[in-house]
Amino acid sequence: MGSMDQPRQDADVMVIGAGIIGLATAYALVEAGREVLLVDRKGIAEETSRGNAGGLAFSDVLPMANAGMLAKLPRWLADPLGPLTIPPAYLMQITPWLVRFWRAGWPDRAAASIKAQSAMMRLAASEMAALVNDAGLAAMVRSDGVLELYESEAELAAAGPGWRARAAEGIGFSHVRGADLAALQPGLAPRFVAGTFIPKWQTVSDPFDFATAIGTVVQQRGASFRRAEVKRLAPVDGGVRVTLADGQELVAGRVVVAAGAWSKALTKPLGDAIPLDTERGYNTTLPPGSFDLRRQLTFGGHGFVISPLTSGIRVGGAVELGGLHLPPNFARADAMLKKAKAFLPDLQTAGGKQWMGFRPSLPDSLPVIGFSRAGRNIVYAFGHGHLGLTQSAATGRLVSELLTGAPLSLDLTPFSPQRF
Numbered sequence: 001m002g003s004m005d006q007p008r009q010d011a012d013v014m015v016i017g018a019g020i021i022g023l024a025t026a027y028a029l030v031e032a033g034r035e036v037l038l039v040d041r042k043g044i045a046e047e048t049s050r051g052n053a054g055g056l057a058f059s060d061v062l063p064m065a066n067a068g069m070l071a072k073l074p075r076w077l078a079d080p081l082g083p084l085t086i087p088p089a090y091l092m093q094i095t096p097w098l099v100r101f102w103r104a105g106w107p108d109r110a111a112a113s114i115k116a117q118s119a120m121m122r123l124a125a126s127e128m129a130a131l132v133n134d135a136g137l138a139a140m141v142r143s144d145g146v147l148e149l150y151e152s153e154a155e156l157a158a159a160g161p162g163w164r165a166r167a168a169e170g171i172g173f174s175h176v177r178g179a180d181l182a183a184l185q186p187g188l189a190p191r192f193v194a195g196t197f198i199p200k201w202q203t204v205s206d207p208f209d210f211a212t213a214i215g216t217v218v219q220q221r222g223a224s225f226r227r228a229e230v231k232r233l234a235p236v237d238g239g240v241r242v243t244l245a246d247g248q249e250l251v252a253g254r255v256v257v258a259a260g261a262w263s264k265a266l267t268k269p270l271g272d273a274i275p276l277d278t279e280r281g282y283n284t285t286l287p288p289g290s291f292d293l294r295r296q297l298t299f300g301g302h303g304f305v306i307s308p309l310t311s312g313i314r315v316g317g318a319v320e321l322g323g324l325h326l327p328p329n330f331a332r333a334d335a336m337l338k339k340a341k342a343f344l345p346d347l348q349t350a351g352g353k354q355w356m357g358f359r360p361s362l363p364d365s366l367p368v369i370g371f372s373r374a375g376r377n378i379v380y381a382f383g384h385g386h387l388g389l390t391q392s393a394a395t396g397r398l399v400s401e402l403l404t405g406a407p408l409s410l411d412l413t414p415f416s417p418q419r420f
């Protein structure tokens, strides 16, 4: 029982952000018997988790700033619509992040990062399988792997160190050519001479459908949802005071910040200087049947992927370090679609819908999962970059363990909010 002067609680645990991370966190907390209030200013999965590529990319364990990627960087930056761009208007703001990004790719840091990310991915795979099974969502997951494509033997050879690092972590794959390549995906332009097939990679039917299905299950199991914008958090006796944009104040026993790319506005005033920024990404979703796509395809040299979704054929990716406020530049989506047509000559490119999303990105490509400096009633769960869907169930499990005091499934040191 609380003492007389303890404030009334409006929520046992409040989860701020109903993207895939907040949803999977709510899922794990409800399972652990907690009362959950999910709060989002837009709705359920209306931001980044809505329109991503749908990949459960368990083999993506290299930091973004790996040696192979850094070698491509000059060529990429020279193309204003290429795989990685920095609008001049944002160059000043992003520079400190870029310095950290570049440093994260040095061999000493990259090796430690691969170890941490591989452990996270093993948990991601087992927790996602458990969530999908428990929530009855098996029909929304395809298990037919992914095919990474190369335009030359030299490009495959350059990817060699990355594949050897993955092999050392027990990740299975095979390099394919000729008839084996054509069997995995017919209709590729002849420029693609080799590929790598990763069988354990999965894709969801559609990321928005998948996320909202989790949202429905958590609400059926007792979680509540409220549409509201959170402005401020402040630790108080026995919990956290939450100030909403309309001035209303609520008190929650514990708070989870899962506000994706926008999380810094809430965490900075609490004393945590976390270098969160955004890698904006673009895509076009073509009508279903626009191509006979057998599985997800990735074009590492061009920074984009093509996904077979129930909602259509989604073409996109790219990284634009443009912050949260610059207007989108959909010429990027057009540029990727044009390339996709050259790569898959039978692709029908009419009738597409364009989208931009804000990846929540830390410069070392690892998310932040841990307690706030302001106290153990506030937990952070954001910054999953390119991998939020993939790592959502694992993140939910870890946050639930932190909040209930259960033994941790993973050493969280590499993911600490205080590591910077």
Ligand SMILES: Cc1cc2nc3c(=O)[nH]c(=O)nc-3n(C[C@H](O)[C@H](O)[C@H](O)COP(=O)(O)OP(=O)(O)OC[C@H]3O[C@@H](n4cnc5c(N)ncnc54)[C@H](O)[C@@H]3O)c2cc1C
Binding pocket: 016, 017, 018, 019, 020, 021, 022, 039, 040, 041, 042, 043, 045, 046, 047, 048, 049, 050, 051, 052, 053, 054, 055, 056, 057, 228, 229, 230, 231, 258, 259, 260, 261, 262, 263, 279, 280, 281, 282, 283, 316, 317, 318, 356, 357, 358, 359, 360, 382, 383, 384, 385, 386, 387, 388, 389, 390, 391
């Ligand atoms: C083009 C593209 C392709 C991608 N492909 C993949 C992929 O194939 N596989 C993969 O694993 N990942 C992929 N990602 C990354 C993935 O989409 C993200 O990592 C993930 O969606 C992040 O989820 P989140 O819940 O942290 O953020 P979000 O989905 O952005 O959710 C954050 C939520 O917080 C809410 N919010 C923010 N501030 C407040 C506030 N103050 N008060 C209330 N609510 C607030 C927002 O409204 C939003 O709904 C891709 C991303 C992009 C852009």
